[in-house]
Amino acid sequence: MAIGLHDSSFKNPVVRWVDQRLPVFTMIQKEYGTFPTPRNFNYFWNFGALAMINLMIMIATGVFLAMHYTAHVDHAFESVERIMRDVHFGWLIRYAHMNGAHLFFAVVFIHIWRGMYYGSYKAPRELLWILGVIIFLLMMATAFMGYVLPWGQMSFWGATVITNLFSAIPLIGPEIVTYLWGGFSVDNPTLNRFFSLHFLLPFVITGVVFLHVAALHITGSNNPLGIEPKGPQDTLPFHPYYTAKDSVGIVVYLAVFAFLIFFMPNYLGHADNYIPANPLVTPAHIVPEWYFLPFYAILRAVPDKLGGVILMFGAIAVLFVLPWLDTSKVRSMRFRPIARIAFLLWTVNFMVLTWVGAKPAEGHYVLIAQIGTMIYFAYFLVVLPALGRLERPLPLPESIARAVLGPKAQLGGGPVPGAATAQPMEKA
Amino acid sequence: MRIVKALAVALSLSFASPVLAAEAPPPPDARFGFAGLFGTFDRGALQRGFQVYKEVCSACHSMRLLSYRNLLDIGLTDEQVRAIAAEYQITDGPNEDGEMFERPGRLSDRFRRPFPNEQAARVANNGAYPVDLSVITKARAGGANYIHALLTGYVDPPAGVEVMPGMNYNAWFAGNQIAMPNVLNPGQLEFADGTEATVEQMSRDVTTFLAWAAEPEMERRRQMGVKVLIFLAILGGLVYATKRKVWADVKH
Ligand code: HEM
Numbered sequence: 001m002a003i004g005l006h007d008s009s010f011k012n013p014v015v016r017w018v019d020q021r022l023p024v025f026t027m028i029q030k031e032y033g034t035f036p037t038p039r040n041f042n043y044f045w046n047f048g049a050l051a052m053i054n055l056m057i058m059i060a061t062g063v064f065l066a067m068h069y070t071a072h073v074d075h076a077f078e079s080v081e082r083i084m085r086d087v088h089f090g091w092l093i094r095y096a097h098m099n100g101a102h103l104f105f106a107v108v109f110i111h112i113w114r115g116m117y118y119g120s121y122k123a124p125r126e127l128l129w130i131l132g133v134i135i136f137l138l139m140m141a142t143a144f145m146g147y148v149l150p151w152g153q154m155s156f157w158g159a160t161v162i163t164n165l166f167s168a169i170p171l172i173g174p175e176i177v178t179y180l181w182g183g184f185s186v187d188n189p190t191l192n193r194f195f196s197l198h199f200l201l202p203f204v205i206t207g208v209v210f211l212h213v214a215a216l217h218i219t220g221s222n223n224p225l226g227i228e229p230k231g232p233q234d235t236l237p238f239h240p241y242y243t244a245k246d247s248v249g250i251v252v253y254l255a256v257f258a259f260l261i262f263f264m265p266n267y268l269g270h271a272d273n274y275i276p277a278n279p280l281v282t283p284a285h286i287v288p289e290w291y292f293l294p295f296y297a298i299l300r301a302v303p304d305k306l307g308g309v310i311l312m313f314g315a316i317a318v319l320f321v322l323p324w325l326d327t328s329k330v331r332s333m334r335f336r337p338i339a340r341i342a343f344l345l346w347t348v349n350f351m352v353l354t355w356v357g358a359k360p361a362e363g364h365y366v367l368i369a370q371i372g373t374m375i376y377f378a379y380f381l382v383v384l385p386a387l388g389r390l391e392r393p394l395p396l397p398e399s400i401a402r403a404v405l406g407p408k409a410q411l412g413g414g415p416v417p418g419a420a421t422a423q424p425m426e427k428a
Numbered sequence: 429m430r431i432v433k434a435l436a437v438a439l440s441l442s443f444a445s446p447v448l449a450a451e452a453p454p455p456p457d458a459r460f461g462f463a464g465l466f467g468t469f470d471r472g473a474l475q476r477g478f479q480v481y482k483e484v485c486s487a488c489h490s491m492r493l494l495s496y497r498n499l500l501d502i503g504l505t506d507e508q509v510r511a512i513a514a515e516y517q518i519t520d521g522p523n524e525d526g527e528m529f530e531r532p533g534r535l536s537d538r539f540r541r542p543f544p545n546e547q548a549a550r551v552a553n554n555g556a557y558p559v560d561l562s563v564i565t566k567a568r569a570g571g572a573n574y575i576h577a578l579l580t581g582y583v584d585p586p587a588g589v590e591v592m593p594g595m596n597y598n599a600w601f602a603g604n605q606i607a608m609p610n611v612l613n614p615g616q617l618e619f620a621d622g623t624e625a626t627v628e629q630m631s632r633d634v635t636t637f638l639a640w641a642a643e644p645e646m647e648r649r650r651q652m653g654v655k656v657l658i659f660l661a662i663l664g665g666l667v668y669a670t671k672r673k674v675w676a677d678v679k680h
Contacts, residue, residue, distance in 0.1 A: 039680050081493050081563065084645065091645040092652075236678065244671040251664040258660060262653025263465055266566060274567035274642075275559075284602075405679055 031217055036235035037242050038223035040404050044118075045221070045242075046249030047111040053250060054104045055209065059202050061097040069149065071195040073188045076151035077276040095265040096257075101143050102268045103257055105291035108136060116322075117343060119331025120222040126323040128215040133319045135208050140292070142201040145194040147289060152273030157286045159186045159194070165299070168306040185279065225403055226331025227396055234400035285360060293357030294350055298376065300361040301369035311373065318380045325380050327388025335394040339387045346379040455570040455577035455600055458632070462639060463572065466654070468647050469640050471503040476619050477637025478502060480630050482512075483617050485561065488553060488608075490541040493562035494641055497535040501644060502637075509535060516540040554594040556607030565635070565642040572639045574600065579631040582610035 008019035008026060019025040068087050070079035083090040112132065115121055121129035144162060148155045163180050167173040182189025220229070229235045236242070260267070268290065272283050288296050295312050302308035318325070333340040353372040359365040397403035462469050478499065481491070496513035500506065513533035518540060521528035533540065542558075543549035550557050568574045577600040585597035585604075595605040612627045619625055640646070 039678065078493065085493065085498075091649065095649075236680075240674045241678070244667075244674040247667045248664070248671050251660055251667050255657060255660045255664065258653060258656045262649050262656065265649075271567055271569045271571075274563045 031238075032243075033237065033239045035217065035238040036220065036229065036232070037238045038221055038229050038400055039234060039236045039241075040223050040225060040400050041221070041242065041245070042224050043245075043249060044110070044114040044224075046246055046253075047107055047114060048216075049246045050107045050249060050253050051104070051111055052209065053253070054100060054107055055202070055205065057100050058097065058104060059206070061093050061100060062199070062202065064093050065097055066199060069195075071149070071192050073151060073191055073277070076149060076191060080150045092261070095261045099257065099260040099265060099268065101146065102289070102291070103253075103260070104139065105143070107253070108139065109291070112136065112319075113347065115222075117333050118222055118224055119226050119326070119328075119333070121323045122326065122329075122331050123323065124219050125215075125222065128212060128219060129323060130320055131208055131212040131215060133316065135205055135212060136319075137316060138201055138205045138208065142198060142205065143289070143291070145198040145201075147273075148191065148194045149198060150273060151191065151277045153275040153277055153281075153283050154270050154273040154286070156186060156277035156279065157283055158288055159190065161286055162288075163190075165305075165309050165312075168309045170306070222331060223400065224332060224334065225397060225400055226335070227400065230399050287358055290354065290358070293355075294353035294376075295357075297353040297357035297369045298373045300357075301366065301373040311377075315376060318377065322380065322384075326384045328384075328391065328393065329388075330393040330396065335396055336387070336391060337394065338391045339384070342379060342383045342387065346375065349375040349379075453600075455573040458573045458576045458635075460572050460576075460632070460636065460639070462636065462646070466650060468650075469502075469636060472621060472623075473633045473636040474502040474640055475504065476621065476623060476629075477633035477635070477640075478504075479617065479619065480612075480634035481561075481637055484611050484630075485634065486539075487542055488549070488558040489561045490543070490558075491539045491562045491641060492541060492560055494539045495535070496533060496537055496539070498641075498644065500535075502640065513537060554607055558608065561638055561641070563642045565639045567642075572635050575638060576631050576635045578606075579612055579635070580627060 005020040006023040006026065008016050008023065010016045010019050010025055015025055065083065068079065068083045068090065070076060080094065083094050085091075087093070115129065115132070144158075148159045163177055163186065166180060167177045169176060178184065180190070181187065182193060223229075270287060270289075287293075295315055298315050299308040299312040302311055328336065328339065330336055333343055349372055352368065353376065356365055356368045356372060361369070457463075461467055461473075481489075496509055499509045499512065504512075513535055516533040516537075517530045518533045518537050519528055520531050523529055543552065546557055565572045565575060570577070578598060581598045581600040582596060583599050585591050589597065589604070591597050592605055595607055596609050597604055598606045612630050614627055615625055617625050617630070623629060643649075
């Protein structure tokens with residue numbers, strides 16, 4: 001054991017040689033092998049792994065699309081159709097990327113919802129949560145710019161409406177919009193920079209996901225009971241227990257994904273985006289993709305443009321401070337009878353906002369959007385801060401093992417003796 | 429209303445532009461054979477549909493994303509397709525003398541456009557533009573059902589409705605006033621396979637052809653989908669059994 005070499009426990013000489021110099025095998029073993037994980041996860045805990053896989057699928061398909069795509073207003077639409085017609089399995093690659101984006105948002109919405117229901121954002125996981133919100137913001141920027149690339153009618157008009165929002169910023173707004181466009185309207189320079197950024201951002205996301213997971217592995221995972229594991233009897237080694245459970249979720253996820261790609265690839269999209277962009281013809285309704293609809297509804301609920309923009313960004317900004325708005329020490333909604341109902345109502349309200357976001361901003365739809373916006377913010381700014389003081393939570397179980405095994409059980413070590421305690425790793 | 433005004437401001441920063449008129453009701457389900465989850469295109473219908481496009485629609489509408497070689501996929505033979513391509517004169521060049529020249533079409537050529545550019549197309553059509561039909565069934569909300577309804581939707585305008593000069597009344601077009609005249613009339617062409625050329629028949633066939641043109645990969649896509657789902661079902665069973673086995677010794 002020479003000075004400066006990592007103390008590797010691997011026997012295979014090649015693995016050992018590498019591991020002594022760069023302890024990646026030890027790290028994988030520690031973070032995904034023996035990593036002590038609460039024994040009581042439900043299937044909601046699959047969605048982080050699903051998001052990770054989805055991100056990899058997006059990057060893999062995206063790189064191949066970029067090999068054939070032409071970022072020019074005269075060729076973009078046609079180059080996408082050529083990919084679908086003339087590139088080997090081009091239709092598969094494009095439909096996988098397109099539907100992958102829809103699924104990514106579905107997965108991440110559920111992932112975030114899980115965090116909110118089980119209080120995963122609370123101390124000590126505030127930073128882990130904030131990194132998640134940053135990922136979410138980056139995802140929205142990436143998806144928005146990606147949608148512009150095929151240069152259909154919705155691409156063009158969506159880009160026009162959304163970039164125009166920045167003109168609401170006092171004084172410098174119009175200037176900013178000109179810089180975003182690279183000119184005086186959405187045009188070829190806009191398309192070029194959006195392509196460049198759409199290629200770049202997923203790698204930024206990958207970096208933030210790395211930090212997100214690194215932070216997770218410091219605090220460890222939360223669990224449906226929202227109480228911290230107290231010892232080996234409360235946890236299981238990640239492998240094989242959660243590798244096996246995550247695999248089940250992955251196959252189900254892939255089946256949903258495959259069904260979308262192979263049988264209804266355009267169902268979630270908008271027909272107008274198969275009409276080449278035309279700056280002279282405005283579509284009857286400019287509707288963003290479904291995952292932007294709740295925020296679009298909030299934007300349009302306010303009669304004032306600047307006010308709408310502030311509230312729309314505020315709807316996401318409020319998530320950053322959620323760990324401090326929720327004043328209750330109890331994490332899981334299972335033990336918060338009133339907050340639980342409030343959160344489920346908030347969830348329904350979120351769906352109502354999604355629905356109304358797709359409707360024209362007129363008549364009673366405006367009123368519904370306004371009420372929905374109020375409920376959205378009231379939950380964060382009024383209900384959660386107040387409930388932490390007013391609500392009487394149900395009694396928490398003594399430990400995870402007690403809750404799982406029942407009060408009479410003998411609480412010995414975990415099922416695999418010693419496996420749940422992480423191997424010591426040299427900290428360089 | 430102030431909301432509408434706020435939105436109008438957002439939009440007016442871009443171009444002042446004509447907005448499409450009121451929407452028509454959703455078209456009825458025409459029960460196309462290719463519409464179901466496992467549906468396929470009827471080859472006879474595709475070939476008749478191509479004939480309708482070639483003899484009727486192609487006078488006004490381009491299909492610029494299609495090449496003659498694509499017709500091999502609808503069951504025409506290599507010779508037939510070469511003969512079809514050769515019927516068209518394609519502008520090629522420049523040659524060694526720097527001149528553009530005309531030559532008969534080849535398999536690799538795109539479908540020849542009826543008009544050299546959009547302006548020429550508009551001039552010939554009362555200022556309206558006959559859209560490219562390459563992806564038309566993907567580009568309209570009702571898909572193939574809508575196209576079929578549109579083509580068979582030329583009816584007399586209801587009492588009191590005035591049709592503008594150069595326009596025609598159509599029950600399924602948004603706003604009901606369409607610049608395209610009724611182009612399908614009973615018996616106007618003779619199908620090579622002897623099928624009777626009713627309006628319904630021609631409309632169904634050309635719509636089938638357009639649906640294929642928009643999604644030429646559809647049949648392969650669905651076949652592959654069945655295989656992938658069967659694979660995932662088996663894999664899912666194995667993975668779930670493994671998970672049960674792994675977790676058998678722990679209470680959770
Ligand atoms: C690219 C998107 C994302 C990826 C790949 C990703 C990945 C992961 C993974 C692998 C885990 C561990 C497994 C799990 O607990 O489910 C995790 C946990 C977590 N994620 Fe994400 N995540 C993403 C986005 C987000 C977002 C947008 C948020 C919140 C706004 C978020 C919040 C959290 C929280 C709070 C945890 C800890 C949950 C717990 O310990 O119970 N994540 N993430």
